[in-house]
Amino acid sequence: xxxxxxxxxxxxxxxxxxxxxxxxxxxxxxxxxxxxxxxxxxxxxxxxxxxxxxxxxxxxxxxxxxxxxxxxxxxxxxxxxxxxxxxxxxxxxxxxxxxxxxxxxxxxxxxxxxxxxxxxxxxxxxxxxxxxxxxxxxxxxxxxxxxxxxxxxxxxxxxxxxxxxxxxxxxxxxxxxxxxxxxxxxxxxxxxxxxxxxxxxxxxxxxxxxxxxxxxxxxxxxxxxxxxxxxxxxxxxxxxxxxxxxxxxxxxxxxxxxxxxxxxxxxxxxxxxxxxxxxxxxxxxxxxxxxxxxxxxxxxxxxxxxxxx
Amino acid sequence: xxxxxxxxxxxxxxxxxxxxxxxxxxxxxxxxxxxxxxxxxxxxxxxxxxxxxxxxxxxxxxxxxxxxxxxxxxxxxxxxxxxxxxxxxxxxxxxxxxxxxxxxxxxxxxxxxxxxxxxxxxxxxxxxxxxxxxxxxxxxxxxxxxxxxxxxxxxxxxxxxxxxxxxxxxxxxxxxxxxxxxxxxxxxxxxxxxxxxxxxxxxxxxxxxxxxxxxxxxxxxxxxxxxxxxxxxxxxxxxxxxxxxxxxxxxxxxxxxxxxxxxxxxxxxxxxxxxxxxxxxxxxxxxxxxxxxxxxxxxxxxxxxxxxxxxxxxxxxxxxxxxxxxxxxxxxxxxxxxxxxxxxxxxxxxxxxxxxxxxxxxxxxxxxxxxxxxxxxxxxxxxxxxxxxxxxxxxxxxxxxxxxxxxxxxxxxxxxxxxxxxxxxxxxx
Numbered sequence: 056x057x058x059x060x061x062x063x064x065x066x067x068x069x070x071x072x073x074x075x076x077x078x079x080x081x082x083x084x085x086x087x088x089x090x091x092x093x094x095x096x097x098x099x100x101x102x103x104x105x106x107x108x109x110x111x112x113x114x115x116x117x118x119x120x121x122x123x124x125x126x127x128x129x130x131x132x133x134x135x136x137x138x139x140x141x142x143x144x145x146x147x148x149x150x151x152x153x154x155x156x157x158x159x160x161x162x163x164x165x166x167x168x169x170x171x172x173x174x175x176x177x178x179x180x181x182x183x184x185x186x187x188x189x190x191x192x193x194x195x196x197x198x199x200x201x202x203x204x205x206x207x208x209x210x211x212x213x214x215x216x217x218x219x220x221x222x223x224x225x226x227x228x229x230x231x232x233x234x235x236x237x238x239x240x241x242x243x244x245x246x247x248x249x250x251x252x253x254x255x256x257x258x259x260x261x262x263x264x265x266x267x268x269x270x271x272x273x274x275x276x277x278x279x280x281x282x283x284x285x286x287x288x289x290x291x292x293x294x295x296x297x298x299x300x301x302x303x304x305x306x307x308x309x310x311x312x313x314x315x316x317x318x319x320x321x322x323x324x325x326x327x328x329x330x331x332x333x334x335x336x337x338x339x340x341x342x343x344x345x346x347x348x349x350x351x352x353x354x355x356x357x358x359x360x361x362x363x364x
Numbered sequence: 365x366x367x368x369x370x371x372x373x374x375x376x377x378x379x380x381x382x383x384x385x386x387x388x389x390x391x392x393x394x395x396x397x398x399x400x401x402x403x404x405x406x407x408x409x410x411x412x413x414x415x416x417x418x419x420x421x422x423x424x425x426x427x428x429x430x431x432x433x434x435x436x437x438x439x440x441x442x443x444x445x446x447x448x449x450x451x452x453x454x455x456x457x458x459x460x461x462x463x464x465x466x467x468x469x470x471x472x473x474x475x476x477x478x479x480x481x482x483x484x485x486x487x488x489x490x491x492x493x494x495x496x497x498x499x500x501x502x503x504x505x506x507x508x509x510x511x512x513x514x515x516x517x518x519x520x521x522x523x524x525x526x527x528x529x530x531x532x533x534x535x536x537x538x539x540x541x542x543x544x545x546x547x548x549x550x551x552x553x554x555x556x557x558x559x560x561x562x563x564x565x566x567x568x569x570x571x572x573x574x575x576x577x578x579x580x581x582x583x584x585x586x587x588x589x590x591x592x593x594x595x596x597x598x599x600x601x602x603x604x605x606x607x608x609x610x611x612x613x614x615x616x617x618x619x620x621x622x623x624x625x626x627x628x629x630x631x632x633x634x635x636x637x638x639x640x641x642x643x644x645x646x647x648x649x650x651x652x653x654x655x656x657x658x659x660x661x662x663x664x665x666x667x668x669x670x671x672x673x674x675x676x677x678x679x680x681x682x683x684x685x686x687x688x689x690x691x692x693x694x695x696x697x698x699x700x701x702x703x704x705x706x707x708x709x710x711x712x713x714x715x716x717x718x719x720x721x722x723x724x725x726x727x728x729x730x731x732x733x734x735x736x737x738x739x740x741x742x743x744x745x746x747x748x749x750x751x752x753x754x755x756x757x758x759x760x761x762x763x764x765x766x767x768x769x770x771x772x773x774x775x776x777x778x779x780x781x782x783x784x785x786x787x788x789x790x791x792x793x
Binding site: 068145146147165166167168169170172173187188189190191225228251252253254256257287 | 564
């Protein structure tokens with residue numbers, strides 16, 4: 056087995072197919088640990104992982120914390136608010152202080168795109184980007200790829216539709232890179248206000264109508280709509296959005312019969328996804344995503360700690 | 365002191381001179397210009413064989429930060445940066461703290477500049493009080509105090525009626541109005557040029573049309589009011605086209621661009637280096653090509669570096685929180701000389717855009733080597749190789765994306781009013 060040669064996990068854009076496969080295979084081997092009675096292995100005993108979250112997060116932070124604990128690492132959670140950053144300590148000073156305490160890995164989430172890159176350039180520890188602005192969310196894309204691979208047996212050749220606010224979505228960007236690298240056909244859909252300019256150059260096809268995007272899709276990934284975008288006139292109302300972009304029993308028939316439905320969470324039931332679909336085990340793999348998320352994050356912590364050495 | 369500059373290629377676009385000549389400086393003025401001038405014993409002779417003697421360069425768009433933001437720059441440090449970069453005259457924007465919107469601030473700037481005694485410093489006054497876009501400042505009073513132009517700088521006049529009144533009122537006292545063209549509604553929240561690189565970096569975009577619609581609007585207002593307007597730091601292909609069309613229709617529109625807009629694209633932002641964060645933002649390769657065309661065909665009259673020095677705390681932060689700007693005075697000439705090295709502009713045209721053209725726009729008696737004019741002279745070694753090192757900057761602002769860049773050509777001697785204010789002739793490359 057090869058070794059991950061990276062110091063940091065900042066984005067899927069910089070990852071090779073071999074690296075993605077290594078992470079997914081390592082994650083698959085970790086799945087079993089979470090099914091044990093005693094869900095803990097001593098692999099990372101004595102290592103410390105800091106979760107530095109500048110943005111609210113329940114799922115991702117908990118997932119990283121559980122991942123660390125299952126590998127016996129000491130995990131420390133820091134919730135910082137960006138408002139205090141503007142007035143108080145800079146990210147650079149925070150980074151230097153954390154570095155002086157000599158942790159092994161720092162997991163960072165930040166509302167400003169590029170903040171993990173700044174951190175990575177300053178400290179010797181490994182940095183994992185747990186989401187930066189609208190830029191990347193690599194562990195999410197990896198758990199999505201792991202889920203698709205588990206359900207479909209492959210990623211190559213699948214048609215995968217990402218639907219919703221692509222403009223503001225780091226999940227979309229990381230998945231576009233990852234799924235394209237793995238050989239999938241990626242299409243995106245949303246009203247034109249939610250499609251970032253020149254996204255075609257990322258190798259995706261763009262649709263403005265849900266029905267066109269999900270036709271014959273193997274995988275449909277719905278993205279969360281944030282109500283505050285309404286104020287920026289990205290969309291006029293949740294009502295109208297739901298009428299045209301909500302995945303439901305009716306429009307999903309346009310996709311392949313064995314289509315799987317994904318959502319990075321948290322869901323707005325009845326807005327981008329109808330409860331019927333979200334709760335239907337024939338379609339929804341949303342909780343598999345969450346389960347795989349722990350395994351993927353275990354794999355990242357393990358590989359960055361020099362696993363396989 | 366009398367100075368005789370011997371053996372250089374003298375380029376004075378204002379008189380269409382481009383010849384090997386000697387230049388004699390007496391009592392702060394150009395005393396003589398000709399071949400084989402012989403020196404009397406009281407004249408200091410400087411051999412400038414292989415060099416270019418040009419009218420003192422003028423940068424019509426700099427930020428000197430004083431009063432109020434002295435940790436970024438002072439009038440003295442900015443003046444030192446100017447002469448080290450080859451500029452004998454600079455025009456400073458009013459976005460100090462407080463804003464230069466009244467006589468006392470203008471007088472303060474002029475006093476500090478006189479104390480520094482390096483470059484000629486020409487204050488630009490605010491169009492509106494506090495540059496807040498509501499109430500006009502006292503243009504006459506500011507002019508009497510010494511301003512040479514009006515601008516609200518980075519807070520463009522969004523209110524079209526206010527701009528109309530500003531252009532009309534300024535025209536009655538022949539003050540040029542300089543507008544930073546940016547529709548603040550279209551650019552709201554944006555951090556870099558909208559396009560592929562903003563998309564992959566996940567940074568909110570500033571569309572080129574934020575600049576274009578404002579340029580179009582301002583040209584229309586200037587046309588209707590039969591006034592002149594100067595467009596600052598043009599960065600888009602659309603703006604170049606609009607200005608070209610306006611000039612073709614005979615309108616009194618002038619424009620400048622900055623070296624970074626013909627040198628860099630938004631592709632440079634890929635590692636979130638905040639030194640590339642400027643306003644307007646770095647655009648794409650098509651825009652850069654259009655800027656070069658605009659310079660070559662005369663659409664863009666002047667090169668001004670938009671010198672925007674910042675302290676470390678302004679730039680060593682997340683990209684989103686970083687302030688806009690490049691400390692540009694000490695790299696402007698070197699980057700501009702690339703236009704000549706690359707065959708885009710002949711040297712006399714390049715020098716015109718950095719001397720007599722800005723002088724004409726600002727109605728300054730500068731930018732020429734005519735007998736009797738002020739002896740403001742920049743001596744350029746056009747091929748001297750050097751490497752940009754921000755640590756050697758005279759400016760307090762070390763914020764430059766060009767740090768480490770190999771350059772070809774720079775100012776080696778800067779003379780202001782007959783006095784040598786910067787002498788790099790002895791420096792080894």
